[in-house]
Every structure is written in C-alpha cells, then in structure tokens.
Amino acid sequence: MNIVIFLAPFSLGLGLMALAAFWWTLRDGQYEDPAGDAARILVPDPEDRPAA
Amino acid sequence: MALISDVPRDFGAFLKPGAGGGSSLDLLVPDVRCAGCMGKVERAVQALPGVTGARVNLSQKRLTVAFRPGAGDPAAVVEALERLGYPSTPFDPEQARAAYDREGRALILAMAVAGFGVMNTMMFSVPIWAGLFGQELGPASRTLMMWFSGIVGAPCALYAGMPFFRSAWRSLRARRANMDVPISIGVLLTLAISFSETVLRGRDVYFDAAVSLLFLLLIGRWLEHRLRARASSAAADLLALQAPTATLVGAADALTAVPVGQVRIGDILLVRPGERLPVDAEIATGSSELDNSLLTGETAPVAVAAGQLCRAGALNLSGTLRVRAVARSEDSALAAIARLVELGAQSKSRYVRLADRAAAIYVPVVHTVALMTFVGGWGLGLDAREALIRAVAVLIVTCPCALGLAAPAVQITASARLFRRGVLVKSGAALERLAEVDHVVFDKTGVLTLGRPRLKPTAHAALVMAAPLARASRHPLARALAEEAGDGPLAEDVREISGQGVEGVVDGRRCRLGKAAFLGVESHGSETELWFGYDGDTRFRFAFADTLRSDAADVVAALHARGLSVQILSGDVEAPVSRAAAAAGVADWSAACTPQDKAAVVDALAAQGRKVLMVGDGLNDAGALAKAHAAMAPGSALEASQNAADLVFSGDDLGPIVDAIDVARSARARALENFGLAALYNLIAAPAAMLGLVNPFVAAIAMSGSSLVVTLNALRTGARR
Numbered sequence: 001m002n003i004v005i006f007l008a009p010f011s012l013g014l015g016l017m018a019l020a021a022f023w024w025t026l027r028d029g030q031y032e033d034p035a036g037d038a039a040r041i042l043v044p045d046p047e048d049r050p051a052a
Numbered sequence: 053m054a055l056i057s058d059v060p061r062d063f064g065a066f067l068k069p070g071a072g073g074g075s076s077l078d079l080l081v082p083d084v085r086c087a088g089c090m091g092k093v094e095r096a097v098q099a100l101p102g103v104t105g106a107r108v109n110l111s112q113k114r115l116t117v118a119f120r121p122g123a124g125d126p127a128a129v130v131e132a133l134e135r136l137g138y139p140s141t142p143f144d145p146e147q148a149r150a151a152y153d154r155e156g157r158a159l160i161l162a163m164a165v166a167g168f169g170v171m172n173t174m175m176f177s178v179p180i181w182a183g184l185f186g187q188e189l190g191p192a193s194r195t196l197m198m199w200f201s202g203i204v205g206a207p208c209a210l211y212a213g214m215p216f217f218r219s220a221w222r223s224l225r226a227r228r229a230n231m232d233v234p235i236s237i238g239v240l241l242t243l244a245i246s247f248s249e250t251v252l253r254g255r256d257v258y259f260d261a262a263v264s265l266l267f268l269l270l271i272g273r274w275l276e277h278r279l280r281a282r283a284s285s286a287a288a289d290l291l292a293l294q295a296p297t298a299t300l301v302g303a304a305d306a307l308t309a310v311p312v313g314q315v316r317i318g319d320i321l322l323v324r325p326g327e328r329l330p331v332d333a334e335i336a337t338g339s340s341e342l343d344n345s346l347l348t349g350e351t352a353p354v355a356v357a358a359g360q361l362c363r364a365g366a367l368n369l370s371g372t373l374r375v376r377a378v379a380r381s382e383d384s385a386l387a388a389i390a391r392l393v394e395l396g397a398q399s400k401s402r403y404v405r406l407a408d409r410a411a412a413i414y415v416p417v418v419h420t421v422a423l424m425t426f427v428g429g430w431g432l433g434l435d436a437r438e439a440l441i442r443a444v445a446v447l448i449v450t451c452p453c454a455l456g457l458a459a460p461a462v463q464i465t466a467s468a469r470l471f472r473r474g475v476l477v478k479s480g481a482a483l484e485r486l487a488e489v490d491h492v493v494f495d496k497t498g499v500l501t502l503g504r505p506r507l508k509p510t511a512h513a514a515l516v517m518a519a520p521l522a523r524a525s526r527h528p529l530a531r532a533l534a535e536e537a538g539d540g541p542l543a544e545d546v547r548e549i550s551g552q553g554v555e556g557v558v559d560g561r562r563c564r565l566g567k568a569a570f571l572g573v574e575s576h577g578s579e580t581e582l583w584f585g586y587d588g589d590t591r592f593r594f595a596f597a598d599t600l601r602s603d604a605a606d607v608v609a610a611l612h613a614r615g616l617s618v619q620i621l622s623g624d625v626e627a628p629v630s631r632a633a634a635a636a637g638v639a640d641w642s643a644a645c646t647p648q649d650k651a652a653v654v655d656a657l658a659a660q661g662r663k664v665l666m667v668g669d670g671l672n673d674a675g676a677l678a679k680a681h682a683a684m685a686p687g688s689a690l691e692a693s694q695n696a697a698d699l700v701f702s703g704d705d706l707g708p709i710v711d712a713i714d715v716a717r718s719a720r721a722r723a724l725e726n727f728g729l730a731a732l733y734n735l736i737a738a739p740a741a742m743l744g745l746v747n748p749f750v751a752a753i754a755m756s757g758s759s760l761v762v763t764l765n766a767l768r769t770g771a772r773r
Contacts, residue, residue: 004196011172011175035110
C-alpha cells in the first residue's frame with residue numbers, strides 16, 4: 001500500500017503536465033484556425049512558411 | 053470601368069501598429085476557401101515590397117499582413133488580391149480586436165481543469181467504489197483515497213465552477229434565481245459535506261460527482277458560447293463587407309478610404325456606380341440614377357442631379373457622383389429606423405427561453421424535495437448527518453444536465469444543420485421563437501422578388517443586336533440584358549456616358565444603348581426601360597421588371613401546408629405588389645406601406661396573440677423585423693435589417709425559410725422530449741436518493757447515463773426524415 005504514496009502524486013503530476021500542455025496550446029493560438037492548419041500541409045514549400 | 057478603379061486609394065486609416073515599429077493590416081478575404089487559394093494569396097502578398105509577412109486565417113477568412121517600419125502600401129495589397137481574383141475589405145482595427153475571444157478561452161480553460169479533475173478524482177474513486185462492494189480496502193486506505201480525491205477534486209471544482217458561481221451571484225443580487233443558483237448551491241454543499249465525511253471517516257464522498265457535473269455543464273456552456281461567437285463573427289464579416297469605407301475626396305483630388313464612422317458633415321465623398329451612399333448627402337457634381345429599393349421598397353430607379361438630397365443606403369447605379377455629407381453616419385436616415393429596431397429588441401429580450409422556463413419550475417421543486425429529505429429524514433428518526441447526506445444525494449442525482457447540456461446541444465445541432473443549408477442562426481432563443489410562429493409576413497422587393505431587374509420577354513432579334521453593347525457596360529439594366537443574351541461578341545470603341553447610356557461600334561455601325569432621351573425618343577409609360585438603336589435606324593425598347601424568386605409560390609404553398617398564414621406588406625406601389633401577390637398565391641397583401649405602417653401591422657397582429665415571422669430585407673422593414681416574434685432577412689439585405697433579424701439566409705431561393713421553420717420545430721420537439729426524459733429520470737432517481745439507496749457509485753452512473761441519453765437525443769435534431 002505504501003507505494004500509493006509515491007504513485008498517486010506521480011500520476012497527478014503527469015495529469016498536471018497534460019493540463020499545462022493544453023494551457024500552452026491555448027495560449028499559443030493553436031485553436032485559432034483549425035481549417036487553415038489542416039489545409040497548410042497541402043501548400044508547397046513548407047520551409048517558406050510565413051512568419052506573421 | 054478601368055477609369056475609376058485605377059485611382060489609388062489610401063487605406064492608411066486601417067493600419068494598426070504592429071511588432072517592432074512596423075504596422076499591420078487586417079483584411080477580410082471572403083473567397084479564400086482552400087489550401088491552393090491560401091498558398092497563392094500568401095505568396096503573392098509576401099512578394100510585395102515592404103511586406104514582412106502575410107498569413108491567412110482560413111477559418112475566419114482573414115488575412116493579416118505585416119509591414120516593415122515606415123514602408124508598405126495597403127492599397128497595393130488590396131490591388132494584388134484583386135488581380136488574383138480575391139476581392140478584399142480592410143477590417144476596422146477596433147473590430148479586429150473585438151474578435152479576440154476572451155470569454156471562450158476562459159470557458160475552455162475551466163473545461164480543461166474540470167476534465168483533469170474528473171479523470172484524476174475517478175482514479176481515487178474506483179478503489180472507494182470497489183470498497184463499497186465488499187472488496188478488500190481497509191478503513192485507513194479508504195480514508196487516504198478520500199483525502200486524495202478531495203485534495204484534487206475540490207480545487208478543480210472551485211476553479212471550474214467559477215463561471216457558475218459568478219452568474220449565480222449576479223442573478224441573486226438581482227433577486228432572481230437562474231439555473232446557476234441550484235448548480236452552485238449543489239456543488240458547494242456537496243464539497244462541504246464530502247469534506248466533513250472525509251474528516252469524520254464516513255462512507256459517502258461526492259468529490260468526483262461534483263467535478264463531473266461541472267465538466268458536463270461546461271461542455272453545454274461552451275457549445276452555447278460557440279454558437280453565439282460564430283454568429284457574431286459572421287455578423288461582423290457582413291458588417292465589414294457591407295459598409296466598408298467611404299471614399300473621401302481631399303485637397304488636389306486625393307482619394308482616401310475612411311471608415312464610415314469617421315465621415316464628418318461637409319466632407320466631399322466619391323460614390324462610384326455600384327456603391328451605396330455611406331451617409332445622407334447632397335449631390336455636389338454628377339448625375340446618376342439611384343436604386344432606393346432597400347430603403348423604400350420602390351423598384352424603379354430615381355434620377356438624381358446636382359443639388360439633390362439623397363439618403364444613406366441608396367445604391368448608385370450609373371454615374372460617378374461627388375456628394376457633400378449632410379449628416380454623420382449615426383445621424384443619417386438610419387437613425388429613426390435604428391430607434392424602431394431598439395424598441396423591438398427590448399420586447400424580444402423579454403422572451404423567456406424554454407430552458408429558463410423549465411428551470412423556473414425545476415429549481416423550487418428540487419430544492420423543496422432536498423429540504424424535505426433533510427427535515428423529513430431527521431424528523432423520522434434518522435440522525436442529522438445521514439439526513440443531510442441523503443439531501444445532498446438528491447441534489448446530485450437531480451443534476452440539471454437536460455437543461456444545461458442537452459438544450460445547447462439541441463441548438464448547436466440545429467444551427468449546424470441550418471448553416472449547411474445556408475441559414476445563419478444568431479441565437480438559440482431565435483430558434484425557439486421561430487418554432488412558435490403561426491403567421492408569416494413577407495416584404496415584396498428583394499424577398500419575394502430577386503430585388504434586381506430582369507428583362508421582360510422581347511423579340512430575339514433585338515436582343516442579339518443590343519447584346520454586344522450591353523456586355524460592355526456595368527449598368528445593372530445592361531447587365532440584366534447581357535445575362536439574358538448569354539455569351540457572345542463585344543462591341544468595340546465603347547464609351548460610357550454617365551447617367552445616359554453606352555455608345556459603341558457593332559459590326560462596323562455606331563449604336564447606342566441607354567435612356568430614351570439618349571436615343572432621342574419619347575419614353576413609354578412608367579416601366580423601367582432601356583432603348584437601343586443604330587445611328588439613324590429603328591429604335592428598340594427593352595422593358596424590365598423585378599421578377600419573383602423561382603420558388604416563391606412553392607414556398608408560400610409549403611407554409612400554408614404547415615398551417616401558417618401568409619401576408620405581404622410592401623412599400624412599393626399597388627400594381628407590382630398585386631401582380632407579385634397573385635403569382636405567389638398570397639391573397640392578403642397591402643401596398644405603399646411606410647416603415648411605421650409595417651411595424652404597426654406586426655404590433656397589431658401580436659396584440660391579437662399571433663406569433664409573427666417577418667421576412668424582410670430593406671431599411672423600411674427593419675422596424676417590423678425587430679418587433680416581430682421571429683425575423684429572417686436574406687443575405688442581400690442591408691446591414692441594419694440583418695442586425696434586426698434573428699436568422700439570415702443566403703442564395704436566390706426562399707426554400708431556406710421552410711427548412712428553418714422545420715428545423716426549429718424539430719429542435720423544440722427534441723428539447724421537450726429531453727425535459728420529459730429528465731423528468732422521468734428524476735422521478736426514479738430522487739425517491740431512490742431520499743430512501744438512501746444512492747451511493748457515490750450509483751450517482752456517478754446515473755448522472756452520466758442520463759446526460760448521455762439527452763445528448764444523443766439532441767443529435768437527432770433536424771435530421772431528414
């Protein structure tokens with residue numbers, strides 16, 4: 001049972017990391033243009049991707 | 053046509069300061085639809101001098117262009133896009149900033165936290181539930197699990213519950229009780245009881261139930277928010293497209309594009325053919341014909357010359373005009389109508405939504421039952437602690453998911469289905485009102501009819517002769533003629549004489565197409581007409597009329613079949629209105645209505661208890677649109693009318709009106725079914741909770757089960773039978 005003391009916080013930490021990652025994607029504007037991001041893979045020359 | 057659009061315009065007013073001292077420009081590019089367009093537009097704009105970056109947002113059809121400090125010409129960007137075949141409109145920086153969706157992000161974040169809370173409290177709940185079924189879990193381990201569950205669940209519930217707590221607090225301060233009050237009380241009470249149970253080493257803790265309740269409700273809340281956000285961003289796009297800019301004539305004839313709101317009295321403005329007057333103005337130089345159909349419902353163009361006053365919203369048909377502004381945009385003829393709209397909007401905001409009406413019954417009932425459970429249980433010999441736990445169990449299992457999750461789910465499904473059929477729904481309440489409608493009032497011009505002239509049957513030989521000249525002109529009458537004739541040769545050496553007509557060479561002979569006076573003949577009657585003739589030869593007359601939309605009669609019949617009565621109120625003169633009414637199969641019509649008349653008729657009908665759907669496009673309809681129980685406007689309508697309408701439909705057909713009514717009725721049926729299902733579920737769950745048969749495991753299963761059922765039922769909304 002003692003292992004729970006270690007495992008529970010560990011799994012909570014993993015969950016918090018996922019939450020933080022989601023928060024970052026939200027801040028980063030990754031949900032601003034879902035249609036455009038899906039279409040962008042079809043645009044040639046991805047290395048010239050505009051920076052604006 | 054090249055003459056006018058080659059004059060450079062200055063879009064400086066739309067630039068906003070960007071990063072690193074540069075500036076940026078937001079453009080609405082409605083025609084960007086695919087990856088190919090996106091790549092083409094971005095490459096073309098980035099190749100322009102002074103541009104450091106260009107990025108298309110395909111979801112919102114917007115282009116953001118960044119310029120190097122001190123460089124960059126917005127007009128060049130607009131021109132480059134036009135050459136590629138993508139017309140664009142600069143976005144007011146104010147509007148662009150308003151598009152930033154703060155509330156939506158807060159909701160998503162609350163939902164993410166609730167999601168995290170649900171998953172991680174469940175991790176501790178599963179061993180506790182296993183313990184309930186006699187599996188091995190010592191009291192010490194169970195208490196440990198409860199503590200973990202509380203430490204994770206309570207902060208998540210408090211954070212994710214903030215939107216509900218705030219709204220409940222606001223409504224309590226206004227001495228009303230909305231749906232968020234029982235939710236907040238339920239969640240806070242559950243958390244408190246669960247903590248005390250944990251401390252007292254009790255049996256039932258509901259941390260997981262509190263968080264998952266919030267998670268499910270937040271999904272509903274977010275769906276509702278998205279529905280509103282999408283409608284308002286589409287409305288902002290329409291706004292930007294319709295009243296984009298006024299062209300200011302400065303010193304030395306320099307042209308500057310300014311937002312309409314910045315036009316001051318006395319400014320000289322340039323109005324090209326095909327543009328609308330941005331404000332009330334007096335014509336300084338030039339002569340032309342104005343189409344007032346959106347303002348008054350009249351179809352015949354009105355000839356205007358220098359010194360005449362004309363009203364904002366009138367469409368300039370033939371000649372380039374210079375006008376002197378006599379009012380600012382907010383004081384223009386629009387203002388009186390805007391007041392009518394405001395009055396109507398107030399009466400609409402008094403409409404109580406289905407979910408709120410259900411909540412008004414639900415809230416007192418549930419609270420009384422919970423209170424009775426506590427008082428009754430205590431009185432019947434249970435100890436206070438057990439009685440309180442049962443009362444909390446009642447609050448938990450009667451969670452208002454049918455109202456909080458299913459009602460928005462019904463509305464978002466309905467509006468998504470309508471969106472695919474070209475109908476934009478502005479709010480969920482609009483759909484509910486539309487479902488109750490029993491009488492439909494149509495405007496004629498631009499609603500039952502197309503709102504643009506079509507050539508009346510003419511001799512084919514004359515049409516073939518005039519077509520080459522008509523194809524070279526941009527005048528709407530000539531366009532209608534060319535459309536009728538189809539593709540073919542173009543006239544040479546064409547000269548367009550503003551306000552008169554066109555002159556050119558066809559088959560080596562000089563000919564003219566235009567007004568009667570331009571060809572030196574007497575005009576016939578009151579019809580809209582165009583004359584054509586070769587030099588010194590016979591003159592031919594072409595008559596035009598505003599024709600009925602192709603499915604108008606079918607739609608009227610379909611509305612009758614659904615038990616709705618139909619009426620026409622038009623601002624046009626009697627003859628065309630009676631013709632259109634007869635062709636569409638409507639017996640009840642009135643002509644020559646003023647905007648006040650229309651609003652008064654709608655008011656009178658409402659006083660008789662009728663629920664009126666108003667379908668109109670012009671400014672003269674805006675008051676009636678705002679006052680009607682529900683209102684629809686075609687996409688070609690003026691901005692003020694679209695603002696006043698609840699639904700906006702696009703395309704040349706009226707069919708979407710019938711679709712919208714069908715979907716709205718189906719949505720209402722689904723919502724009522726859901727309330728029925730929820731009531732049934734509560735009739736079983738609440739007594740079980742009162743008798744103490746509900747433990748945290750049963751509560752979790754019952755709650756998610758009922759949410760799933762009502763949500764799946766919501767998805768059936770508007771499916772084709």
